[in-house]
Amino acid sequence: MPAERVGGIPFGLGATKPHNYWEVLRTAWENKRHPLFTWRILRDGVCDGCALGTTGMRDFTMKGIHLCTVRLNLLPLNTMGPLDIRILEDVNALRSVSSKDLRALGRLPYPMLRRRGDPGFHRISWDEGLGIAARRIRTAPPDRIAFFVTSRGMTNESYYVANKVARFLGTNHIDNSSRPCHSPSTTGLKDTIGVAASTCSYTDWIGSDLIVFFGSDVPNNQPVTTKYLYYAKKQGTKIAVVNPMREPGLERYWVPSVPSSALFGTRFADAFFPVHTGGDIAFINGVLKHMIEKGWINSAFIANHTNGFEALRAAIEKQSWEELERQSGLRRQAMFDFAETYSRARTAVFVWSMGITHHRFGVDNVKAIVNLGLAGGIVGRIKCGLMPIRGHSGVQGGSEMGANPKDFGLGFPVDEQNADRFQGIWGFRPPTTHGMTAVGMIDAAYAGGLDVLYMAGGNFLETLPEPEYVREALARVPLRIHQDIVLTSAMLVDPAYAVLLFPAQTRYEQRGGGTQTSTERRIYFSPEVPGRRIGEARAEWEIFMQLGERIRPEASHLIHFEDGAEIRAEIAKAVPTYDGIQNLREKGDAFQYGGPRLCEGGIFPTFDGRARFTVVSPPDLDIPDGRFLLSTRRGKQFNSMIQGEVDPLLGAGRRDVLMGQEDAAVLHVREGDEILLSNELGSYHGRVRFAPIRPRNVQIYWPEGNVLIRRGIVDPACEMPDYNALVRIEPVPVSEMRP
Numbered sequence: 001m002p003a004e005r006v007g008g009i010p011f012g013l014g015a016t017k018p019h020n021y022w023e024v025l026r027t028a029w030e031n032k033r034h035p036l037f038t039w040r041i042l043r044d045g046v047c048d049g050c051a052l053g054t055t056g057m058r059d060f061t062m063k064g065i066h067l068c069t070v071r072l073n074l075l076p077l078n079t080m081g082p083l084d085i086r087i088l089e090d091v092n093a094l095r096s097v098s099s100k101d102l103r104a105l106g107r108l109p110y111p112m113l114r115r116r117g118d119p120g121f122h123r124i125s126w127d128e129g130l131g132i133a134a135r136r137i138r139t140a141p142p143d144r145i146a147f148f149v150t151s152r153g154m155t156n157e158s159y160y161v162a163n164k165v166a167r168f169l170g171t172n173h174i175d176n177s178s179r180p181c182h183s184p185s186t187t188g189l190k191d192t193i194g195v196a197a198s199t200c201s202y203t204d205w206i207g208s209d210l211i212v213f214f215g216s217d218v219p220n221n222q223p224v225t226t227k228y229l230y231y232a233k234k235q236g237t238k239i240a241v242v243n244p245m246r247e248p249g250l251e252r253y254w255v256p257s258v259p260s261s262a263l264f265g266t267r268f269a270d271a272f273f274p275v276h277t278g279g280d281i282a283f284i285n286g287v288l289k290h291m292i293e294k295g296w297i298n299s300a301f302i303a304n305h306t307n308g309f310e311a312l313r314a315a316i317e318k319q320s321w322e323e324l325e326r327q328s329g330l331r332r333q334a335m336f337d338f339a340e341t342y343s344r345a346r347t348a349v350f351v352w353s354m355g356i357t358h359h360r361f362g363v364d365n366v367k368a369i370v371n372l373g374l375a376g377g378i379v380g381r382i383k384c385g386l387m388p389i390r391g392h393s394g395v396q397g398g399s400e401m402g403a404n405p406k407d408f409g410l411g412f413p414v415d416e417q418n419a420d421r422f423q424g425i426w427g428f429r430p431p432t433t434h435g436m437t438a439v440g441m442i443d444a445a446y447a448g449g450l451d452v453l454y455m456a457g458g459n460f461l462e463t464l465p466e467p468e469y470v471r472e473a474l475a476r477v478p479l480r481i482h483q484d485i486v487l488t489s490a491m492l493v494d495p496a497y498a499v500l501l502f503p504a505q506t507r508y509e510q511r512g513g514g515t516q517t518s519t520e521r522r523i524y525f526s527p528e529v530p531g532r533r534i535g536e537a538r539a540e541w542e543i544f545m546q547l548g549e550r551i552r553p554e555a556s557h558l559i560h561f562e563d564g565a566e567i568r569a570e571i572a573k574a575v576p577t578y579d580g581i582q583n584l585r586e587k588g589d590a591f592q593y594g595g596p597r598l599c600e601g602g603i604f605p606t607f608d609g610r611a612r613f614t615v616v617s618p619p620d621l622d623i624p625d626g627r628f629l630l631s632t633r634r635g636k637q638f639n640s641m642i643q644g645e646v647d648p649l650l651g652a653g654r655r656d657v658l659m660g661q662e663d664a665a666v667l668h669v670r671e672g673d674e675i676l677l678s679n680e681l682g683s684y685h686g687r688v689r690f691a692p693i694r695p696r697n698v699q700i701y702w703p704e705g706n707v708l709i710r711r712g713i714v715d716p717a718c719e720m721p722d723y724n725a726l727v728r729i730e731p732v733p734v735s736e737m738r739p
């Protein structure tokens with residue numbers, strides 16, 4: 001039997017794993033009402049799931065079909081019919097409905113209004129809805145209005161128009177979903193190598209000597225990467241994983257689109273390095289310590305293309321092995337093993353995700369990975385690179401299109417000089433005042449500092465820590481506007497004055513189509529798909545634009561666009577990195593900005609053309625006696641959208657608490673026992689499930705786990721919330737067990 005095969009049992013029967021073929025059948029059934037429309041979306045559209053990127057069911061990396069269950073599970077959002085708006089007449093009845101069931105009610109077909117004291121929403125016209133919003137925004141100081149734009153399904157065109165309209169209204173309070181996602185990657189990469197995106201392409205995985213996943217579970221979040229990994233393994237690529245959990249999907253997977261793998265499975269990871277949650281910096285510094293001692297660093301690359309290595313060397317020399325072992329959770333031999341594997345690899349790609357970014361020191365985590373990459377000289381070469389892999393289709397483009405408080409667009413931070421530049425393009429001068437992040441917006445709302453909060457998609461109630469605080473913050477905003485395709489629990493929060501619902505079209509319904517930027521910086525065109533439309537839903541960019549026009553009719557020509565093509569033409573001028581976007585107009589049109597690799601030849605877009613090492617010290621993560629370090633994870637879900645009660649890769653339920661058997665023995669609990677997790681913030685009633693996770697570390701599913709995550713603990717460089725917490729764990733007495 002070939003070494004990479006999982007076993008001789010066909011289709012992994014009996015193993016805990018996703019059942020992809022069954023999912024295809026189930027989704028086909030769920031989308032049966034509009035088979036032709038569904039087929040056209042799959043065949044022609046760019047996937048609105050993760051940011052791997054497709055054109056129809058193809059990609060630019062591998063031959064064959066590119067399709068996964070994440071996309072299939074999201075399809076009903078694009079194909080289902082309108083909800084019966086009478087159900088919105090009494091929101092009390094909806095409060096006990098799960099978010100999954102709220103979405104399943106159907107698409108939002110009409111603008112709706114709920115004023116303070118009303119039991120629910122009633123239908124209004126677009127004219128009335130835009131009028132209410134315009135009057136309130138017109139009378140509010142710009143500093144008291146804020147915009148948030150989500151990342152699933154949103155197009156570059158919509159982000160760009162949202163950015164422009166927010167600045168047109170005089171505010172820099174605009175942010176997008178990359179805040180609680182990859183904002184530390186953006187900050188960390190920009191500070192060190194001068195670019196805030198993946199330096200390489202997916203094709204660099206295949207044939208690279210080594211791929212390392214840091215805090216990333218791609219089989220769950222970007223499932224088609226398993227196909228890339230299959231072909232990488234075929235070419236002899238070694239895979240290493242640095243993560244507290246031995247993720248089963250990275251250990252082995254049955255890749256459905258590769259017959260031999262679908263039948264007998266494929267083993268992926270060659271080595272696991274189970275660090276403590278948050279122990280990555282200590283681990284990486286230990287690896288670097290070995291590399292320096294052994295002379296395994298790429299001295300020529302360091303000398304010719306970087307600054308700051310000597311300071312890093314001196315700092316690492318002072319860090320004791322005892323400290324590095326304690327903070328990383330691993331012995332120095334494990335760090336040596338990693339260092340040896342890395343130094344033997346002529347080429348390597350480092351991939352990371354939320355396990356790295358979801359910390360109060362997320363930026364330092366990213367900088368530590370960059371240090372390791374620069375020490376080996378793996379930037380700017382074929383089959384090499386640094387890749388912060390994105391989970392959502394819009395998250396790369398959102399910030400690059402300027403839907404963030406710090407930049408007017410990629411490469412143009414908010415400052416006087418760039419305000420002048422954009423005045424030349426836009427015909428009005430954008431503000432240069434401080435702009436709030438998503439986290440800052442909720443704090444401002446709680447403190448009574450916002451008059452209007454405009455949320456295009458997303459659900460702060462389910463994505464930010466301390467949901468009850470977020471609920472109260474939302475309830476204190478006089479006017480909330482929710483622009484969305486379906487109902488969310490945040491819409492049901494009582495209004496201080498009024499709540500408006502603006503029904504949006506999906507990316508496939510929008511006039512003239514739209515574009516999306518993938519993790520590998522490829523900008524794809526997604527065409528408008530002919531088929532049924534929903535009530536009076538409008539294109540997302542059009543709603544932002546029409547609102548701006550209503551607020552300042554005398555200057556409406558400055559923000560008016562006829563269609564997507566006109567927006568793309570302006571993006572090409574405003575954000576020159578995106579030059580070429582104006583030529584995208586048909587299915588299959590795409591281009592990769594910057595080419596397959598950034599920083600080629602070790603030339604970095606920094607002021608001196610050199611990359612920068614950073615001294616990063618391991619954070620103090622000692623776990624007090626009697627406590628456990630809790631982190632949150634994703635199951636069968638997309639962002640906070642839960643699609644199934646069981647995580648197919650682990651077989652765990654949503655209430656399960658994943659812990660090692662060693663910890664369970666210490667706690668005198670067995671698998672299936674009810675336990676209570678608690679800290680000074682609250683408690684969480686769960687059930688023990690054994691998992692291959694390092695001792696003293698436990699995981700629960702997100703967003704349910706947000707009740708134990710304290711707000712206000714953020715990375716100061718980017719305001720990424722820390723989604724980890726110390727908890728006590730105790731068995732639940734039989735008398736208090738749930739039935």
Ligand code: SF4
Pocket residue numbers: 047048049050051052053054066067068069070071221222223224225
């Ligand atoms: S891997 Fe990502 S881009 Fe590809 S089909 Fe699945 S969700 Fe869509």
